[in-house]
Amino acid sequence: MYSLAVIPGDGVGKEVMKEALKVIDAMNERESIAFDYDIFDWNSDYYLAYGRMMPEDGLEILKNYDAILFGAIGDSRVPDQVSIWELIMPIRKTFKQYVNIRPVKLLDGLAGPLKSDRNIDFVILRENTEGEYSDVGGTMFTGENRELAVQNNIMTKQGITQISEYAFNYARSHDFQKVTNATKSNAIIHVMKFWDTVVEEVAEKHPDIDYEKYYIDALAAYFVQRPESFDVVVASNLFGDILSDLGSAIVGGLGMAPSGNINPEKEFPSMFEPVHGSAPDIAGKGIANPLAQIWSVALMLDHLGRKDLHDQLVAAMESLLQEKQTLTPDIGGAATTEEVGSALIAKLYE
Numbered sequence: 001m002y003s004l005a006v007i008p009g010d011g012v013g014k015e016v017m018k019e020a021l022k023v024i025d026a027m028n029e030r031e032s033i034a035f036d037y038d039i040f041d042w043n044s045d046y047y048l049a050y051g052r053m054m055p056e057d058g059l060e061i062l063k064n065y066d067a068i069l070f071g072a073i074g075d076s077r078v079p080d081q082v083s084i085w086e087l088i089m090p091i092r093k094t095f096k097q098y099v100n101i102r103p104v105k106l107l108d109g110l111a112g113p114l115k116s117d118r119n120i121d122f123v124i125l126r127e128n129t130e131g132e133y134s135d136v137g138g139t140m141f142t143g144e145n146r147e148l149a150v151q152n153n154i155m156t157k158q159g160i161t162q163i164s165e166y167a168f169n170y171a172r173s174h175d176f177q178k179v180t181n182a183t184k185s186n187a188i189i190h191v192m193k194f195w196d197t198v199v200e201e202v203a204e205k206h207p208d209i210d211y212e213k214y215y216i217d218a219l220a221a222y223f224v225q226r227p228e229s230f231d232v233v234v235a236s237n238l239f240g241d242i243l244s245d246l247g248s249a250i251v252g253g254l255g256m257a258p259s260g261n262i263n264p265e266k267e268f269p270s271m272f273e274p275v276h277g278s279a280p281d282i283a284g285k286g287i288a289n290p291l292a293q294i295w296s297v298a299l300m301l302d303h304l305g306r307k308d309l310h311d312q313l314v315a316a317m318e319s320l321l322q323e324k325q326t327l328t329p330d331i332g333g334a335a336t337t338e339e340v341g342s343a344l345i346a347k348l349y350e
């Protein structure tokens with residue numbers, strides 16, 4: 001029995017979460033796995049009513065679950081900075097979710113935007129808690145027209161070692177051959193050289209997995225020119241953020257982009273969420289693509305040790321895509337969110 005905290009959030013987050021829960025209910029019914037879940041209404045309405053995104057003991061409550069399934073947050077009545085920094089960020093940081101995983105896989109049946117887009121199947125592992133996104137820095141006034149701002153890029157040996165170890169172990173356990181390091185040590189000569197040194201120390205401990213290194217600018221071009229040549233890409237916080245959005249763009253867009261925020265030690269719950277936001281432009285229309293949310297459920301199953309169920313769920317998505325009957329408008333269909341959820345369950349158990 002796994003306990004699951006569910007936070008649907010705002011806008012289409014609520015719509016796609018409903019379909020993900022339908023899938024989980026179907027799995028429960030067939031007893032392929034047992035999930036016991038609680039739904040938390042911590043979203044922008046909650047903020048407008050109580051002045052905070054979650055209760056004071058929200059993190060204490062979440063801590064006891066095996067995993068967190070998150071939808072999306074964002075509402076025009078609440079500043080984006082509030083919804084993100086008071087809900088998502090505290091969860092990621094408090095629960096030491098230092099790996100952000102983003103599969104970049106073009107599912108069978110889906111056409112990507114690239115001329116040659118077969119066999120795109122790799123994973124980006126982004127360092128999720130330090131690096132370029134540190135809060136250390138500030139602005140200074142040193143005289144008229146001489147204002148300046150500095151922001152520090154802080155990388156620790158422990159932080160780099162952890163994400164690299166995860167990358168090599170992930171490659172091995174998922175039948176990948178190679179780890180690619182995204183770097184810029186030719187220009188960012190202090191921190192990125194340190195990053196390379198530590199990644200390479202870890203690489204030497206995993207001689208069965210190939211290792212290569214590219215500068216981030218060249219790597220971005222290769223994502224477009226030869227995406228089929230990558231397996232596992234390990235990247236710092238900023239580089240991983242940018243590469244991830246590029247990655248989702250080459251395999252079908254935001255409606256098809258899942259992610260996980262992982263605490264590999266399982267000391268704390270990991271959180272799984274689609275990459276997209278609350279999509280206010282289509283919220284309420286019932287046409288949001290639920291597959292990114294459902295794929296996030298699959299990543300959760302893999303993390304919980306049920307790679308078999310992950311693979312089944314991804315196979316069901318592929319068979320739905322190949323049939324092309326029941327797809328939402330963002331990937332060329334005319335079906336509703338609910339119809340896609342139901343059709344997917346039918347594929348899963350056909």
Ligand code: NAD
Binds near residue numbers: 016277
């Ligand atoms: P968005 O991801 O919500 O939407 C971008 C575009 O993608 C829109 O055209 C939208 O219609 C489309 N889209 C998104 N999800 C889709 C789906 N499931 N199916 C079909 N189309 C989909 O990004 P945005 O418009 O920049 O931001 C809207 C709000 O979401 C903001 O408040 C922002 O802060 C928030 N946001 C939250 C998260 C999160 O919860 N992790 C992530 C990104 C943005």
Ligand code: MN
Binds near residue numbers: 241
């Ligand atoms: Mn991003």
